[in-house]
Structures are given as C-alpha cells and as structure tokens.
Amino acid sequence: MEDYNAFVGLDVHKDSISVAIADAGRDGEIRMYGTIANTPDSVSRLIRKLVQRHGKIEVTYEAGPCGYGIYRQLAEMGIVCRIVAPSHTPKRPGERVKNDTRDALMLARLLRAGELTFVWVPDATHEAMRDLVRARQVASQDVRAARALIQMYLLKHGLRCKSKAWCLRYRKWLTSLPLEHAAQKFALQSYINRLDQAEARKAEIEGQMVHLIPGWTLAPVVHALQVFKGIGMVIAATLAAEIGDFSRFASPRQLMAYLGLVPSEYSSGSKQRPGGITKAGNKIARVMLVEAAWSYKWPPKVGVLLMLKRENYSQALKDIGWKAQVRLNQRFRRLEGRGKRSTVAAAAVARELVGFIWATAISAMPKAI
Numbered sequence: 001m002e003d004y005n006a007f008v009g010l011d012v013h014k015d016s017i018s019v020a021i022a023d024a025g026r027d028g029e030i031r032m033y034g035t036i037a038n039t040p041d042s043v044s045r046l047i048r049k050l051v052q053r054h055g056k057i058e059v060t061y062e063a064g065p066c067g068y069g070i071y072r073q074l075a076e077m078g079i080v081c082r083i084v085a086p087s088h089t090p091k092r093p094g095e096r097v098k099n100d101t102r103d104a105l106m107l108a109r110l111l112r113a114g115e116l117t118f119v120w121v122p123d124a125t126h127e128a129m130r131d132l133v134r135a136r137q138v139a140s141q142d143v144r145a146a147r148a149l150i151q152m153y154l155l156k157h158g159l160r161c162k163s164k165a166w167c168l169r170y171r172k173w174l175t176s177l178p179l180e181h182a183a184q185k186f187a188l189q190s191y192i193n194r195l196d197q198a199e200a201r202k203a204e205i206e207g208q209m210v211h212l213i214p215g216w217t218l219a220p221v222v223h224a225l226q227v228f229k230g231i232g233m234v235i236a237a238t239l240a241a242e243i244g245d246f247s248r249f250a251s252p253r254q255l256m257a258y259l260g261l262v263p264s265e266y267s268s269g270s271k272q273r274p275g276g277i278t279k280a281g282n283k284i285a286r287v288m289l290v291e292a293a294w295s296y297k298w299p300p301k302v303g304v305l306l307m308l309k310r311e312n313y314s315q316a317l318k319d320i321g322w323k324a325q326v327r328l329n330q331r332f333r334r335l336e337g338r339g340k341r342s343t344v345a346a347a348a349v350a351r352e353l354v355g356f357i358w359a360t361a362i363s364a365m366p367k368a369i
Helices: 040-054 069-076 100-113 124-156 168-174 182-215 219-225 233-243 252-258 283-297 304-312 315-337 342-364
Strands: 006-012 016-023 030-037 057-062 080-084 263-265 274-277
Touching: 006 040, 006 100, 016 040, 016 100, 030 040, 030 100, 040 057, 040 069, 057 100, 069 080, 124 182, 124 233, 124 283, 182 219, 182 233, 219 233, 219 342, 233 283, 233 342, 252 342, 274 342, 283 315, 283 342, 315 342
Parallel strands: 006 057, 057 080
Antiparallel strands: 006 016, 016 030, 263 274
16 A cells, blocks of 8 residues: 555535645544635646645545546646545435535545545546447437327327337328327427437437447457347447446456346344345446346347357357357246246346356456556
C-alpha cells in the first residue's frame, strides 16, 4: 500500500466542487478546504497547490453525471484518483443531514480509512462505445413506446388484425384502417410516423455499431460471445461495453454478483429465507443476459443463421457454444419441471450463462486493455 501525505475528497457538481482534506495518520486532521469552480483550470490550480503543500496526495470523488473528465485530467497530471460507487459508500445509521461540505469531508475520511469501493474507469474509446450502446438502448425503448401507443389506440377503437403484430402485412393493414373521422386518421398516422422515426434511428445506430466495432480493442470479445445461442451483435457489444475488462473479475461468481444475478437472502438465527435475484449492479447487461437466456427454453439446435455465424469460429469455440446449448436447455427444462415460473427459470439460466461468457471473454481478451 502506497503512503500518501493527504487524502482529498471532492463533492463534484455541474458548476462547483467542494474540497475536503484528511491528513495522513489515524488522528490526522480532517478539514474543509473550500469550494472551487468545476473547470479544468480551477482543478489544475487546486491540485498544484495541494501537491506543493502536502506532497503525495490521493483524490476521490463519486461517480455521477459529470463523468470521468476530472479523473482523466488528474491522471495526466500524475495524481492518483479513485472514483467511488455511490451505492456502496458507507453511511452512518441515523444520519439525516446531507450537504456538500459533509459529503466532501466524508469522502476524505473514508478514503483515508480504506473503506470505499471504487469503480472501474473505462478509457475514452471504451466510454464512447458505451455511449453508442446506450443510445441504441434508448432508441429501442422509443420503438417499444411507439408500438404501445399504436396498440392502445387500436384497442380503444376496437380494431384487431389477424396477422402477427408488426410484420409487413400488419404494417400495411395499419395504413388502410376504416376510421370514420379525418382527425382519427391523422392521429393514427402521427403515431405511425413516430414509430418509423424511432425504428430508423435504431437501425442507424446499429449500423454505426457494425462499422465501429472492428476498430475497438474489445472486438475479439464481441466476436467470441456471438458463438452462443441467443447472443447476436447487439447483445455481445452491450455486454462488452457495460462489463469492460472481464479480467477484473476473479471468478464467474463475482461477475454474477456484479450483474445482480445471484440469489438474495434474508436469514436470522436458525431461520433461512432465500429470495429472488439481488438485481444489484448493471441493469442494462442483466436485462440483455435474461433476454438471451430465453432462447434456451427450446431444444438445442444449430439453425441456418447460427450455422452461418459459426463459420468463422474455431472448433473449440463451436464446442463451447454447443455445450452451453445442451446444458442450459436441460437446466431450463428441469426448473420448469419442478414447477418454477418461466421468468425464474430464465434468470437462473442467465446466471449460468454468465459462467460460459466469462470463460470465453477471458480467453478472447486482448493482452493489454
């Protein structure tokens, strides 16, 4: 463990940063330094003054909407900076007062005590790919919302189509509905236009993902993960973007916990009450994994699309993909046979799928990331 002369806590906001300092040593003074503007020049001046006064310092602040700009600026200045997971910051029982000064002092104190949980910080390229993946998720949500509006409108007017929803025949049927009033026709067309725009935006983002992934350092991981049934380009890219460096997890169990797929527990004394999954950690990756897990409800099969996709994979990867199909399908059927709901079975299969994903990603990871 490195020795630091001072520990600096920053409570970062859009326009200002509250700064607190804890001197080294168990009985070192913890004091408020002041408030500075949240600008690169102000941060540089602050750090130069603190280094001149204290020598070696360590800095921390909570992850939030302001991003990683301060972290990268301090790294370029040769300063050790840690970003804290707000949900894991220890809180004193009964504490009811919260303000910027208290938050900065608390961060400085906990950093010195070694009681903070730090987050993994992506590099600028990885963060850009994560932004693209999340933009695609927002576009997908917009598509679902637009479809829901149309379906509610049809239900309101008692209109039903025998064709499968959103197929080509269904879309043609939408444009030829016998609505009585011109205002009703215009309202429906506005909903259809909203859907068309959302779908076009989603397709555009996915096209950019296909174009940019080959130049990404995690492109081998994205490629390798697609050997599994239910995981295409979008899910593979989302998992790589949200999880990042798979090697920071020493075991699949750690990754399962990070994704919130491990069972919760409410036990006391001799009473043990296991609960559902914790749903802690990264929700985006967890949702994608559960979505992929549903494909294992059906018997193992290498269809035409999967066969074409597997042409560029080594035999070892193909064997892993097939082994996952057989094992996870058996798991799904066994859980349903025991009377478990399909949603519970899908979550359990997603948890087991993480083990295959972790091992495959570790072997595909570039040596230096």
